[in-house]
Structures are given as structure tokens and as C-alpha cells.
Amino acid sequence: MEAIQHIHHISAIVGNPEENIKFYRDILNLKLIKKTVNYDDPSTYHLYFANNSVDNGTIITFFNWPNTHKGRIGNGQVERIAFRVPKGSLDEWAQYLEAHQIEIMITQLFESKTLEFEDIHGLPLALVEDDKVQSDQQSIIGFHGVTLLSLNPQETVKTLTTDMGLVKTSEDEGYIHIETQGEWRHHVIVKKQIADTNVRWGVGVVHHIAWSVPTNQAHLDWQAYMSNKGYHVTEVKDRSYFNAIYMKEHGGIIFEFATEGPGFTIDEPFDQLGHQLALPPQYEDRRDELLRLLPQIRV
Secondary structure, eight states, X not given: OOOOOSEEEEEEEESOHHHHHIIIIIISOOEEEEEEEETTEEEEEEEEEEOTTOOTTOEEEEEEOTTSOBXXXXXXXXXXXXXXXXXXXXXXXXXXXXXXXXXXXEEOXXXXXXXEEEOTTOOEEEEEEOSSOOOSSOOOOEEEEEEEEOSSHHXXXXXXXXXXXXXXXXXXXXXXXXXOSXXXXXXXXXXXXXXXSBOBOSBTEEEXXXXXXXXXXXXXXXXXXXXXXXXXXXXXXXXXXXXEEEEEOTTSOEEEEEEEEEOTTXXXXXXXXXXXXXXXXXXXXXXXXXXXXXXXXXX
């Protein structure tokens, strides 16, 4: 099996969709590329954001649960999502976020200067500078990486390295650092200390991380390969813009494997991405009903 090259997308649970859009589109300057519904619960939105080029390796998605309980961060989840920003821009980003009344903390979490903060719904985020790309724009290049909270950190590391082909780069007292082998070099950090509690789904927590596979055949190969490794892998699910399979690795974290195609322009032209509610064929005859159920988005 060819090693996993990069993250495809990350999906988190947040609150009010208008607040969600204002934060990621209007403050972080990401592009809203898809306004659809949760295919397993069409009474809730599923919003997709990406960089301006809509590159794979930059896609963050949200399940909007506006009237539900706050989630609890714990074992069995991605804890913090880190974005990559242009070289030399981190101080400017710090001033910019503080001007928007966002509390920040400067750390060395990703083995370099890291700007940690939370979104409007308490989701842990971070910014890390790219070591090459420079830009005058207040922009996000894509994902830099994630931190993982595992019930069994060594087994999670084994899944990522032995089974998926990521590479361990270093280890310190608190963390094991791993990278994907592709061009993005996504940085995955497994926390060695096991938390006192397990994750509870709700607003402000990451639901799953999806790893990119290039083709439908490679997708089926990964399904068979991971099943033969002893993981319980789901059937292939058609998510319109990609095909998906899901599993829990042995530390309890939900891993998805998602195809790179067919992409996000199959039902909207590039310059109209995210403008209208895009529904999969199985829900198109319920459009009027769903529009009545879903909260209005006026931003």
C-alpha cells in the first residue's frame, strides 16, 4: 500500500451556522465552498470551508448543532486543529486576532512558534508558519496538522506509522511527533498522557479526521487492507464530493479515508461554491421541508 500522503478534511461539531460562517469566512478568511446537510441527519447543516484554491489538504467541515450541549474534550478525538500561514505572518495574525477580541497564547506545541486560540464555539485551533511560502495577504495556506488524544497512544502511533505509512519524526516527554510523507508534510502529534475522561460529542469538539486517498480503487484497497489488519471498517459511503469509509483506530479516534474526487464543483461552478443549499439526490424531493427545518443563513 502507498502511504497516506495528507489529510483530506477534518470535521467538527459547532453551534449556530451564521456565527460559524462569520468566524471562518470573515475572520480566518477561508472560503465557504459548500452549504449542505448532514447526510445522516438532514435536519442539520454541514458547512465546508477551504483555502481560496479549494485544495485537498485544506478542507474543514462543520456539523452545526445550534441548540445542543457543549461537548467535552477527551480521549478518542482530534483535540486541536492547526492551520499553516505564510512565513513571517504570525505576529501580524496575533495582532489581528486580538483586535477581534480573540484570546491567544504563544507556545512551541508544533516544535516551532505556535499561536493557539479557540473559535467562536470553543473549538481549539492553532496557527503555525510555513517555512517557505511568503505572502502579503492575511491568508491561510491549509492545514498544518493536529493533536490527537488517544485511549492508547502507542497503538495510535502504530496505526499511523506501521499501518498507514506516516513517519515518526521525534518524541519528547509529552508528545510523539509524526508526519505524512506527501508534499503537505502534515504534522500529527499524539499526546502521551491519557486524559481522565473520554470525549463527549457536542459543540466545540472535533468529530473525525479524514485521510486522502487518490482514487476509488485505492479507496477499496484501503478498505480491504485495514479490515485485514483487524479494524472494523464501514462500507463505502457516497458523500457526493468524495467516497468515504470510516473506522475507529485502537485509541478510539474516528479515522475516515476519503477519495480526492469527484470534487466540489460537480453540482456548483467554482465561482458559485457555497452560495446555495446543495442537497444530495436522496434529499432533493425534501428541499422545501428541509428549508423550513434548517435555521436561516443570512450572512
